[in-house]
């Protein structure tokens with residue numbers, strides 16, 4: 001039965017697309033682990049009337065792009081939010097609606113930008129109770145307002161995260177300020193007055209803050225912070241402490257908890273947070289602050305709330321009901337992350353989302369102020385193909401005006417010299433497809449990585465064929481794959497030493513190939529003939545008991561850029577170096593502080609700059625708030641050949657890697673295609689699957705309420 005709407009409007013105060021990219025710009029294509037599979041939307045379930053069923057679940061966000069890390073504003077913020085709407089009679093209509101509309105603030109990545117949005121969505125009306133479950137997509141009455149102005153969105157490209165409201169101020173994370181220090185996070189808390197857009201940084205310079213939470217009165221903000229300690233390369237639990245400061249201006253900042261993250265206020269003197277305890281279980285803890293007097297770590301009482309036996313993290317509180325919190329969990333008997341309630345009086349978990357969609361990950365819960373609803377994000381499934389087409393190339397808004405930026409649905413991309421085709425890997429297999437997504441075909445069936453085109457011989461692609469991340473002794477060979485004749489692909493093996501050979505890159509005349517080889521026991525660089533391979537002559541370019549790899553030959557032929565750990569062999573740190581093809585002129589191009597990682601260099605078309613992936617900007621969000629990323633710090637950067645002007649191009653909490661500079665400019669628009677892996681196939685954090693062994697010291701596990709049998713209605 002069609003829902004009859006009290007109103008019919010859909011206001012979208014859209015950020016107009018200003019790309020500012022001139023025709024003589026350049027383009028970079030890169031890969032992001034998992035991101036194109038996410039399709040996150042924000043959903044909600046009621047917290048009462050258990051057990052919930054699939055018909056109780058409501059999708060709030062609209063199925064565009066990814067939408068996540070929601071926040072239900074409290075009534076004290078509603079006037080300020082409503083005042084953003086352009087039309088007084090619209091506001092009056094909204095206020096009269098019964099039941100009242102749902103209001104949500106959340107992060108969205110639509111239009112290739114990270115932004116914070118405010119949506120007003122009508123829940124089912126009394127007249128449509130028969131149609132029990134309604135997806136927000138079925139409502140055409142939705143009001144949608146981007147919360148940050150052009151200045152903060154387009155001129156200061158950054159990741160936005162964890163929105164909170166404090167009266168008429170939006171408090172959130174942004175990464176738009178360069179710390180100026182390699183290997184430090186750019187994440188900091190900002191506060192923006194909704195009406196005027198006036199923005200103030202609340203985090204002191206020299207410090208990184210994550211996961212902010214505003215106290216119920218709005219007076220205080222808590223955040224997980226590195227303080228002066230800084231990031232040490234960790235990708236599981238961040239070694240943050242919890243700090244509290246005045247929301248007004250960031251002053252009176254004081255450390256309240258040593259070791260903790262994801263703070264959440266229950267009242268003005270109680271903060272819930274998570275921590276991986278000494279027994280290795282992630283658990284929820286409570287910090288009780290003294291009501292009066294100077295607050296310091298010593299004056300705060302910390303109690304463990306959830307016990308060993310399951311991982312519980314990312315807590316959420318409700319001012320409406322202080323006896324429950326919401327958490328995400330990983331239990332030993334499931335590979336999926338679920339949202340549960342935890343009854344603080346009874347010390348009992350109440351499973352919520354596992355009853356509704358047991359085989360989906362549910363992330364980062366949040367409560368409505370009256371505690372009647374818990375929200376979270378999960379993958380919406382394949383159902384919204386029209387709104388969210390499968391993208392071959394996703395245009396990402398670039399902070400550098402003459403570089404257009406694309407995330408590709410594949411790994412190790414490279415673009416043909418004529419700018420008409422892309423080669424890429426989809427483990428296993430090498431594929432070639434036109435730039436517009438047409439003419440797709442698989443050209444090599446085995447496992448391969450790092451593709452590159454011969455700049456002169458049309459249709460010739462080089463790759464390393466064999467296992468990736470393998471030791472020096474593994475057999476990986478450089479092969480050439482000639483794809484020019486669509487009926488007859490010619491594959492030729494170029495290396496003969498039987499060791500680990502990979503990352504080929506041809507000279508600009510197409511006659512020679514630089515590559516890395518493990519043939520003498522260490523991975524060093526060699527140059528061979530591009531047609532005859534090793535048989536046609538081998539020149540050793542670098543030599544030493546370390547790893548030189550990921551080489552790229554400059555378009556003017558003068559330089560070969562590569563990544564190496566020669567400064568500290570085997571320690572896992574990589575820096576970028578330059579060397580002339582004749583073996584002279586070796587010098588360091590860029591490093592990411594001491595112990596950092598810079599990888600996958602690739603020259604721009606005029607050979608003056610190099611794109612690379614690095615941990616140069618530390619980590620941008622607590623990794624536990626995301627699906628699995630091996631290297632959640634990975635972002636794309638560029639640097640001039642003299643090491644100057646390091647520019648950050650991507651801002652997110654995902655793993656971005658393998659940037660390639662494209663021979664010619666690509667117009668900054670999305671390219672759709674009919675393929676794409678099935679969405680929602682991403683994995684939860686691999687390291688969360690390592691459940692600690694039960695120890696005799698552990699107290700008995702928590703009581704589980706509800707069975708795990710709710711399979712029917714599982715959608716994912």
Ligand SMILES: *[C@@H]1O[C@H](CO)[C@@H](O)[C@H](O)[C@H]1NC(C)=O
Pocket residue numbers: 007009087088089090093
């Ligand atoms: C204001 O909103 C109402 C719907 O409530 C609509 O009928 C009216 O046309 C809108 N006015 C303007 C100027 O947009």
Ligand SMILES: *[C@@H]1O[C@H](CO)[C@@H](O)[C@H](O)[C@H]1NC(C)=O
Pocket residue numbers: 558580581582583584
């Ligand atoms: C090596 O190559 C560089 C760059 O092409 C050149 O400037 C230099 O003279 C060469 N050195 C030798 C010894 O050939």
